[in-house]
Amino acid sequence: MTRPFRPTSPFRAATAAVMAALIVTLAAMPVAAHGPDPILGSSLWPQDQSVVYRWRSGAEPPAALKTAIRDAADDSNATRASRAAIYTYGASGTSLVGYGTGTCGVNGIGCFTRSAPDSFTMWLREHGRVFDWGTLRWCQMMTNPANGCYDAETIALDEFGHVEGLNHHLNYADDRDYTDAVVQTYSRTRPSAGFDMHRYGVCDIATLQIRYDIPKASSPYSRCLDLVTILTLGVNDSAIPYGAAVTFKSVLKVASDADYGRLAGNGVSSRTVRLQRRAIGATSWVTIATLAQTTSAGTYSATMGLTDTADFRAVFTASSSEGLVGDTSPIVRVTVAPCSPAQCPLPIIGV
Amino acid sequence: MVHRVVRRSVRTGSVRVMVACLALAGCATPAPTAPPGTAEPIPAATARVPATPSPSDRPPDATLAAEGGDPVAAQLGTYTWGESGADSPWLPGSRISVGRGEPLAIAFDRPIGIARWTADYVPAFATDGSGAASLGRGGGPPLFPAPAAGSWTLVVTVRFAGDAGEARYFWRLEVF
Numbered sequence: 008m009t010r011p012f013r014p015t016s017p018f019r020a021a022t023a024a025v026m027a028a029l030i031v032t033l034a035a036m037p038v039a040a041h042g043p044d045p046i047l048g049s050s051l052w053p054q055d056q057s058v059v060y061r062w063r064s065g066a067e068p069p070a071a072l073k074t075a076i077r078d079a080a081d082d083s084n085a086t087r088a089s090r091a092a093i094y095t096y097g098a099s100g101t102s103l104v105g106y107g108t109g110t111c112g113v114n115g116i117g118c119f120t121r122s123a124p125d126s127f128t129m130w131l132r133e134h135g136r137v138f139d140w141g142t143l144r145w146c147q148m149m150t151n152p153a154n155g156c157y158d159a160e161t162i163a164l165d166e167f168g169h170v171e172g173l174n175h176h177l178n179y180a181d182d183r184d185y186t187d188a189v190v191q192t193y194s195r196t197r198p199s200a201g202f203d204m205h206r207y208g209v210c211d212i213a214t215l216q217i218r219y220d221i222p223k224a225s226s227p228y229s230r231c232l233d234l235v236t237i238l239t240l241g242v243n244d245s246a247i248p249y250g251a252a253v254t255f256k257s258v259l260k261v262a263s264d265a266d267y268g269r270l271a272g273n274g275v276s277s278r279t280v281r282l283q284r285r286a287i288g289a290t291s292w293v294t295i296a297t298l299a300q301t302t303s304a305g306t307y308s309a310t311m312g313l314t315d316t317a318d319f320r321a322v323f324t325a326s327s328s329e330g331l332v333g334d335t336s337p338i339v340r341v342t343v344a345p346c347s348p349a350q351c352p353l354p355i356i357g358v
Numbered sequence: 359m360v361h362r363v364v365r366r367s368v369r370t371g372s373v374r375v376m377v378a379c380l381a382l383a384g385c386a387t388p389a390p391t392a393p394p395g396t397a398e399p400i401p402a403a404t405a406r407v408p409a410t411p412s413p414s415d416r417p418p419d420a421t422l423a424a425e426g427g428d429p430v431a432a433q434l435g436t437y438t439w440g441e442s443g444a445d446s447p448w449l450p451g452s453r454i455s456v457g458r459g460e461p462l463a464i465a466f467d468r469p470i471g472i473a474r475w476t477a478d479y480v481p482a483f484a485t486d487g488s489g490a491a492s493l494g495r496g497g498g499p500p501l502f503p504a505p506a507a508g509s510w511t512l513v514v515t516v517r518f519a520g521d522a523g524e525a526r527y528f529w530r531l532e533v534f
Contacts, residue, residue: 116448182486
């Protein structure tokens with residue numbers, strides 16, 4: 008329905024002026040966007056659960072789309088970087104993947120339902136279907152894919168992401184972060200950037216990690232996260248005889264924060280944790296060792312003999328390649344007793 | 359916080375604008391508010407959706423209207439609703455003519471709480487949202503000004519209260 012043109016009344020002109028001013032005000036507001044995908048649904052799959060799917064009887068996808076959907080399941084398994092569910096095809100699967108008219112709403116090209124931890128359904132609409140917005144073309148169904156076609160593997164990966172519990176990524180208004188997530192509010196067509204994403208984006212992975220945890224203590228955290236870490240430092244003895252060995256133990260953990268989900272309190276292994284020393288009365292710190300990873304998650308240690316009382320601290324410098332914030336431990340002072348005559352270094356005698 | 363939180367600020371010089379805005383329809387209020395005709399806000403903790411939605415479960419239909427104009431139904435794009443959802447292309451939108459700067463209001467076909475909304479626009483016939491500009495965002499019933507004269511695709515993204523779901527609504531704006 009189109010509204011006919013109406014002459015502008017004084018009230019409407021004033022209102023328009025107010026709203027025009029509002030444009031300026033709103034435009035000045037920073038845009039809150041970008042971050043881990045919002046979560047979808049309250050139920051989760053058990054960690055690393057194998058979820059078996061099969062083709063819906065009477066609505067099996069054509070061979071080319073079966074391949075694309077299987078590939079998308081493999082993409083999800085290979086790039087989830089978390090302990091999210093694993094999709095496998097099996098003739099006895101309880102989750103159904105269909106193709107055809109389905110129930111994807113008026114304009115949908117793909118859709119899903121999820122009933123974690125039991126099953127899910129997925130649909131892809133039929134190639135060649137004419138919508139109000141145009142004709143659906145799956146690139147995989149075309150001998151020579153034309154511009155404007157949709158990549159079925161990407162769309163299926165998007166649906167698999169929903170099934171895991173991901174909602175649509177909140178992009179910046181200009182979509183410059185589009186490729187940070189495959190679970191998007193609208194899918195791009197060939198040849199636009201991101202139309203054929205065959206792996207989860209960093210912000211998809213961030214939410215998968217929050218909801219399902221990372222695979223191992225040494226696994227990287229998604230760059231879409233910004234997790235505060237807590238670094239501690241302790242010694243086995245803070246007052247030692249001259250020259251005695253002391254063992255420094257440092258623990259690096261993700262901070263405990265409700266927003267961090269399953270990542271909260273995780274020990275963080277296989278990172279670089281440096282031990283720094285500051286002489287009594289000095290102001291500068293000097294790195295004296297890199298603490299070695301122990302067998303305990305997030306725990307690092309080093310043992311060394313000391314001959315001077317000094318302050319020590321551990322330092323974790325975060326890498327830009329993952330979503331952890333660096334931290335420095337509280338200071339630990341180790342007091343070293345004076346040397347006995349037999350232990351003391353010989354004075355340097357001038358010539 | 360996991361997200362990098364961006365705090366909003368309102369210039370003191372825009373107080374009159376905001377007062378006028380609130381007088382019009384309470385736009386850009388930071389907290390979820392009750393939809394028209396609802397006595398109480400829908401509490402986030404109690405607004406539940408069925409665990410296994412039936413095919414008829416989907417977001418409400420939306421209409422867009424300028425002051426004094428006929429409401430125009432949106433094209434419903436991508437949405438999630440409860441434990442289900444559908445992914446749609448970038449849509450051209452339902453056509454509506456409005457005046458530059460006019461306040462545009464969105465209504466839904468059933469009472470429902472709005473957690474937050476954004477309104478963005480791109481030139482008509484764009485194939486996606488690249489380069490979109492914002493017309494507004496906030497909580498409560500969506501209200502925002504029409505953009506400059508021209509032909510535009512307007513997409514309004516709504517997250518409903520109580521984690522009921524979210525939806526994108528498209529209109530083709532002819533702004534005179």
